[in-house]
Amino acid sequence: MNADIDAVRVADTPDGTIAVVVLARDDADDSGDVLPIFVGFEEAASIARGLDAVDIGRPLTHDVTLDLVEELGGRVDRVVISSVEAGTYFADLHVETPRGSTVVDARPSDSLALAARTNAPIAVADDVFAQGARSPDGFDELRDIREVMGDE
Template structure:
């Protein structure tokens, strides 16, 4: 954990989880110490994250690729991304960027933050308070992961 109360996490994977509404994509973040944060996301975002995890380059740029290209062309660096809160069951993300010595914080969906962070090799953080309230243990996850499927592209 760093001084601002954030925990650095990695992306464990993207899965399809069975819910009461059918199968839904979920990205799983790990703090490397047995805590996992599960974030249900859209199908497009799941595919985008999975492509970045696999280092797969699309024939034509997707939305996240385009945004990363625009940031690069504008000499803007993604310093880090963070999941800072959960409100009414919705996670709140932030994209921290630097351009011409100026630091900016942009509101963003966590799935977009993760997709961009993976493409720019930027660190991903979760506020400790969020991780403490919302994470599950490896043991809990392993009980249900048998019913989940790895997201397959193609």
């Protein structure tokens, strides 16, 4: 199934700030459920910067990665959140290159940061979405990461 980055949120806990990327279904049979993927704060901030096309003057790791792919004649074709094992999500980064298509094993956070910069489609395996689907209510109450990014 196809998905979009619905939000990048943070929660303050006694152990510190926790970041979550909220993926929403992009189809007519939308149940309203979302897939939350907990990521590191820096990765979440990079995803938000990619969504907003923010240029901070110097390229961050995801900007450099994208620059390398493009300078070598490639392009990010799509991102697939392909599996989940013991609460850890796995992603496949599909890249078109001059030599053909290739799939790179990547963390969801890195893949989503690249998708945010390229508008590449995001897909989630149906069984993965079904395992992790949650009501959006609890995530809507969390702060948008952009509210705390200046506090880094």
